[in-house]
Amino acid sequence: MTIATVGWIGAGVMGRPMAEHLLRAGFQVVLLERASSGVAALVESGAQTAPNARAVAERADVVFTMLPETDTVEHIVLGAYGVRAGLRPGTLFVDMSSIAPATSRRIARELAAGGVDAVDAPVSGGEQGAREATLSIMAGGTPAAFERAEPLLRCLGSLVVHVGEAGAGQVAKACNQIAVAITIEAAAEALALAEAAGVDAAKVRMALGGGLAASRVLERYGPRMIEGRYEPGARARLHLKDLAIATALASDAGVELPALRLMLQRFTELVERDGDLDHSALRTLIAPSASTRSTD
Amino acid sequence: MTIATVGWIGAGVMGRPMAEHLLRAGFQVVLLERASSGVAALVESGAQTAPNARAVAERADVVFTMLPETDTVEHIVLGAYGVRAGLRPGTLFVDMSSIAPATSRRIARELAAGGVDAVDAPVSGGEQGAREATLSIMAGGTPAAFERAEPLLRCLGSLVVHVGEAGAGQVAKACNQIAVAITIEAAAEALALAEAAGVDAAKVRMALGGGLAASRVLERYGPRMIEGRYEPGARARLHLKDLAIATALASDAGVELPALRLMLQRFTELVERDGDLDHSALRTLIAPSASTRSTD
Numbered sequence: 001m002t003i004a005t006v007g008w009i010g011a012g013v014m015g016r017p018m019a020e021h022l023l024r025a026g027f028q029v030v031l032l033e034r035a036s037s038g039v040a041a042l043v044e045s046g047a048q049t050a051p052n053a054r055a056v057a058e059r060a061d062v063v064f065t066m067l068p069e070t071d072t073v074e075h076i077v078l079g080a081y082g083v084r085a086g087l088r089p090g091t092l093f094v095d096m097s098s099i100a101p102a103t104s105r106r107i108a109r110e111l112a113a114g115g116v117d118a119v120d121a122p123v124s125g126g127e128q129g130a131r132e133a134t135l136s137i138m139a140g141g142t143p144a145a146f147e148r149a150e151p152l153l154r155c156l157g158s159l160v161v162h163v164g165e166a167g168a169g170q171v172a173k174a175c176n177q178i179a180v181a182i183t184i185e186a187a188a189e190a191l192a193l194a195e196a197a198g199v200d201a202a203k204v205r206m207a208l209g210g211g212l213a214a215s216r217v218l219e220r221y222g223p224r225m226i227e228g229r230y231e232p233g234a235r236a237r238l239h240l241k242d243l244a245i246a247t248a249l250a251s252d253a254g255v256e257l258p259a260l261r262l263m264l265q266r267f268t269e270l271v272e273r274d275g276d277l278d279h280s281a282l283r284t285l286i287a288p289s290a291s292t293r294s295t296d
Numbered sequence: 297m298t299i300a301t302v303g304w305i306g307a308g309v310m311g312r313p314m315a316e317h318l319l320r321a322g323f324q325v326v327l328l329e330r331a332s333s334g335v336a337a338l339v340e341s342g343a344q345t346a347p348n349a350r351a352v353a354e355r356a357d358v359v360f361t362m363l364p365e366t367d368t369v370e371h372i373v374l375g376a377y378g379v380r381a382g383l384r385p386g387t388l389f390v391d392m393s394s395i396a397p398a399t400s401r402r403i404a405r406e407l408a409a410g411g412v413d414a415v416d417a418p419v420s421g422g423e424q425g426a427r428e429a430t431l432s433i434m435a436g437g438t439p440a441a442f443e444r445a446e447p448l449l450r451c452l453g454s455l456v457v458h459v460g461e462a463g464a465g466q467v468a469k470a471c472n473q474i475a476v477a478i479t480i481e482a483a484a485e486a487l488a489l490a491e492a493a494g495v496d497a498a499k500v501r502m503a504l505g506g507g508l509a510a511s512r513v514l515e516r517y518g519p520r521m522i523e524g525r526y527e528p529g530a531r532a533r534l535h536l537k538d539l540a541i542a543t544a545l546a547s548d549a550g551v552e553l554p555a556l557r558l559m560l561q562r563f564t565e566l567v568e569r570d571g572d573l574d575h576s577a578l579r580t581l582i583a584p585s586a587s588t589r590s591t592d
Contacts (some may be wrong), residue, residue, distance in 0.1 A: 002381075015572070034462075038436065045556065076336055076353060082345060101493070115539070123508030124503075124506070124508055124509065124515055126426070126505075127505075135507075136503055136504075136505075136507035137505035138500075138503040158506065159503070159506030159560070161499055161502050161506075162497065162499075163495060163499045163500060163501040163503060164495050164496055164499065168495045168496075170488065171489070171490060171493045171495045171500070172495065172500045172503050172504070173486070174489065174495055174538070175486035175489050175490050175500050175504065175509075176503070176504050176507060176508075176509045178482070178486045179486040179504055179509035179511075179514065180459065180487050180508050180509045180553070181482075181484045182478060182479070182481060182482035182485065183478070183479055183482045183509065183511060185475070185478060185483065185555045186475045186476075186477075186478035186479045186555065187473070187475060189474050189553040189555055189556055190471035190472070190474045190475040191471070191476065191549060192551055192553065193471050193474060193542065193546055193553065193556075194334065194467060194544065194548065195469065195472050196546070196549035196550060196551040197397070197467045197545060197548075197549045198549075199460050199461065199464045199467045199468065200457060200464075202458045203458075203460065203468070204434075204459060204467075204468045204471050205461075206435040206457050207420075207432055207433075207457040207459060207468050207472070207474050208420075208432075208468070208471065208475055209422075210432035210454065210455030210457075211419065211420030211421050211425075211431075211455070211472060211476075212420055212422070212472075212476050212512050212513060212516070213420065213433035213471075213472045213475035213476045213479065213488050213511070213512070214512040215479060215510065215511035215512065215513070216507070216508050216509070216510040216511065217511070217566070218475065220508070234440065240547065246489065248491060249489065253492035253493045253494075254492060255489060255492040255582060255583075256486065256583075257485040257487055257582065257584065258558055258562070259478070259481045259482065259485055259555060259558060260485055260489075262554060262555060262558060266554070286551060286552065287551075287552075288538070290376060
């Protein structure tokens with residue numbers, strides 16, 4: 001089946017620029033009708049709307065979702081007026097949200113029963129990656145399903161990896177969020193120690209960037225941490241949600257991950273202060289302790 | 297003073313190729329006489345030897361040390377037959393070992409009293425960086441001392457950063473070792489979860505490498521972890537030594553660094569098993585827990 005019309009559900013900070021890329025690539029786009037600036041802007045760019053997810057799906061060859069929570073995706077897809085009710089055999093469903101892998105697998109099974117292929121394709125790269133179509137996309141699904149989704153995914157990202165069967169994209173995303181969280185802590189602790197020891201943190205960052213300590217987090221977030229700029233970006237509370245998914249996944253898979261456990265605590269603490277800060281604000285949890293500074 | 301003759305103390309895995317670069321750059325090199333393969337190879341390449349550190353210093357315009365432990369550096373420099381006893385006013389001392397910053401500051405003060413400039417210039421990049429002269433070098437010392445050392449340091453590394461006053465190079469190295477240790481744990485936990493969840497870890501590594509989770513550790517050590525190759529490389533017990541220095545420094549500076557604390561525990565556990573493994577063997581501490589794997 002040739003894909004001419006794309007249903008798109010989720011026109012937020014990420015979804016809106018992503019849907020724009022598909023419009024620009026020449027696809028018809030049908031959105032869920034909503035009083036939101038994202039939907040309004042996309043309609044301005046030529047998108048149409050439909051009153052519920054089923055109606056979006058009825059008019060589309062493929063439906064994409066880009067939503068913040070596992071429960072929302074489940075409801076939008078499997079609910080009475082959901083995507084499943086509107087898709088015909090031979091169509092395709094692609095979920096780019098970050099949700100629990102078990103839910104992605106369940107959705108894939110339920111859609112397969114109706115002759116619909118499903119791909120879970122969560123992303124890394126944030127708002128900037130969405131705007132610039134430079135996302136990293138981690139996809140799970142059958143080879144046939146992935147092959148159908150791939151050309152559309154390539155409109156949205158610069159790296160598209162078919163990781164494995166249904167749910168494997170979500171597993172990769174959980175792994176990604178573990179690595180990002182712990183690497184933020186690595187940069188935060190290194191720069192905090194430099195400052196506490198009275199050494200120029202910007203120079204330490206420069207020195208670390210040339211060696212084995214180099215990371216994209218240190219490169220991108222080091223300056224934020226040094227200057228104390230924590231406007232989002234990627235909100236701490238969304239990262240906490242992803243770490244909760246990762247923790248449940250690790251528990252189901254029977255692995256003990258001590259730094260993940262620590263990061264779940266740290267992010268919980270940060271979100272209790274202000275969940276709308278950028279996740280690099282982990283740095284703010286590190287403060288000089290009560291002990292007096294020694295001067296040797 | 298023009299530098300023609302370099303005293304070099306420490307001809308191990310790192311020191312030997314570094315001294316070779318200085319020989320190749322046209323400097324005379326005087327080594328501490330030792331029955332070691334490193335010294336023998338350097339003598340073969342044209343280096344001379346002297347019977348103790350003082351005698352090395354007496355014949356040199358600058359003395360370099362590249363040694364494994366704080367105490368050894370202190371003894372070699374400040375001991376009765378040490379470097380300090382042999383250096384004349386106007387000469388230079390460069391310590392490229394990774395040691396406690398307080399000791400570097402003390403050595404700088406004691407040498408300054410004798411009219412000798414001192415630079416602490418620890419490195420990141422390991423054996424490969426030493427062989428290829430692509431080390432990252434983090435230097436501490438007065439601007440004048442750094443300026444004199446810089447041309448020689450540029451023979452050894454591809455990035456040379458003057459971080460600050462005496463000891464600042466060692467502080468930067470401590471920050472580096474914190475960041476590297478925590479980033480190794482980040483890669484290890486992400487890849488361990490992928491494997492435990494039954495997903496191809498090599499594909500997860502590829503997907504993570506394109507986004508915010510990207511790090512030099514994931515790029516270089518990811519394959520080792522996936523294939524279970526842990527020959528050194530950078531030995532776990534030396535990294536543990538550096539984390540002990542970093543922990544003492546954080547305590548003196550009055551900062552609580554929870555992931556550093558965790559990594560000190562993890563490295564202690566790894567070294568109890570086998571301290572001669574590469575530090576990427578942190579991955580081996582993550583094993584499936586006793587709980588049974590669920591299959592949703």
